[in-house]
Amino acid sequence: MNSCIIFDCNNTLLYKTGLAKTLQEFLLQKYRKDIPLPKLEKAFRDMYERRKLKHPTFADAADRERYYSAYNQELCALVGIAISSLDALNLNKRLSSLPFAVYDDVIPTLELLKKTCLLGVLANWTNGLADILKEQGISRYFNFIYSSHDLGMSKPDTAFFERGIAKANLSPDTVCYYVGDDYELDVLPARKAGLRPILIDRKNLHAEKTDCIKIRNLELVKKLLT
Numbered sequence: 713m714n715s716c717i718i719f720d721c722n723n724t725l726l727y728k729t730g731l732a733k734t735l736q737e738f739l740l741q742k743y744r745k746d747i748p749l750p751k752l753e754k755a756f757r758d759m760y761e762r763r764k765l766k767h768p769t770f771a772d773a774a775d776r777e778r779y780y781s782a783y784n785q786e787l788c789a790l791v792g793i794a795i796s797s798l799d800a801l802n803l804n805k806r807l808s809s810l811p812f813a814v815y816d817d818v819i820p821t822l823e824l825l826k827k828t829c830l831l832g833v834l835a836n837w838t839n840g841l842a843d844i845l846k847e848q849g850i851s852r853y854f855n856f857i858y859s860s861h862d863l864g865m866s867k868p869d870t871a872f873f874e875r876g877i878a879k880a881n882l883s884p885d886t887v888c889y890y891v892g893d894d895y896e897l898d899v900l901p902a903r904k905a906g907l908r909p910i911l912i913d914r915k916n917l918h919a920e921k922t923d924c925i926k927i928r929n930l931e932l933v934k935k936l937l938t
Contacts, residue, residue, distance in 0.1 A: 715937060716855075716882055717825055720892035721835035724912055724930075726812045726848060731756055734806050739788070742799055747791050755790040759783070764897055767836040767866035780804040814848050815914075821930040822853040829937070830886070832856040834876040836866045836897070856880040867897045873905035891933060899924045910936065 719725055732752040739745045763783070770776040784800035784807075795803070825831055835841060837859035845851040858876045860866035865875065877888060890907040892898025895918055899909040903924075910933060911918060911926045918926065925936065 714830065714883060714886040715828070716830040716832060716880075716886050716888045717933060717937075718832040718834050718876075718888060718890045718907070720890075720894070720898055721833055721837060721841060721845070723893045724815075724835075724891060725818050725833070725850065726814055726844070728807075728810050729813050730810050731807060734810060735787075735803070738803050738806060739791075739793060743793055743795070745793055747793075751791055755787055758790055759787050762786075764894065765868060767860055768838065769861075770838070777801060777804075812844060812848060814850060815930070817930040818850065821933055822850060824931075824934045826853050830855045830882070832858075832876075832880055834858055834863075834873060834890070836860045868901040870901045870905040873902055873907060877905075877907075889933075889937075891930070895921050895924070 722728075732749050735752050735756075736747055736749060739747055768779050770779065781797045781800040781804070784803045785795055785797065788795045788800075788803075822831065831854045833841065833845065833854055833856070837844075839859070839861045841859035841861070842851055842857045845854070845857060851857060856876075856879070858879060860872065863872060863875050863879070865872045867873075873890070882888070888907045889910055890898060890902035891910045891912055892902070893912050893914075895911060899911050899921075902909040909924055911921065911924050912928075912930060913926050914928055916928070927933065927936075
């Protein structure tokens with residue numbers, strides 16, 4: 713029986729470096745407010761939770777600017793600072809320019825899994841997912857890479873997973889696993905779509921979730937399959 717391990721991307725394979733630090737420096741420079749990093753990190757997590765169930769799509773560049781202007785104003789409001797729409801756009805330029813990094817456990821895991829399994833990526837991503845993974849040197853491990861932009865729909869819609877698997881043209885007897893970092897976006901809809909979900913919880917943020925497989929390190933995925 714064939715196995716296919718499908719991964720989410722952001723905060724599963726990759727992460728943005730320096731988000732809280734960049735916001736801290738921006739607020740200190742522009743508004744003379746020195747906000748502690750833990751408070752800023754919490755603000756990023758809270759914003760993610762507020763917006764995660766509706767992945768944005770943009771009609772044009774102006775639409776994208778409006779979205780991120782409002783997003784960053786709301787982000788700063790969470791730490792008690794009102795910023796102008798112009799500053800919100802400037803902040804977005806700083807945050808967007810930050811590089812991605814690959815988690816330390818990713819490449820060793822992919823090296824092992826590639827020997828015996830098909831590998832794929834299905835992730836909410838506005839555009840250019842395959843290019844980002846290529847830049848990070850890991851696209852070569854995957855048999856397919858599809859984003860919500862590519863599929864025309866996003867998580868947590870179960871059809872997102874169904875369409876991605878259909879597009880990958882997997883054989884009917886393939887057992888598909890889905891590895892992601894979010895319970896509502898990854899575990900629940902993947903399970904509903906017939907995949908076997910695995911929750912990667914590096915920082916133990918989902919200690920209360922007991923109805924799914926949880927791992928703290930991606931290298932444990934291989935052990936689950938043996």
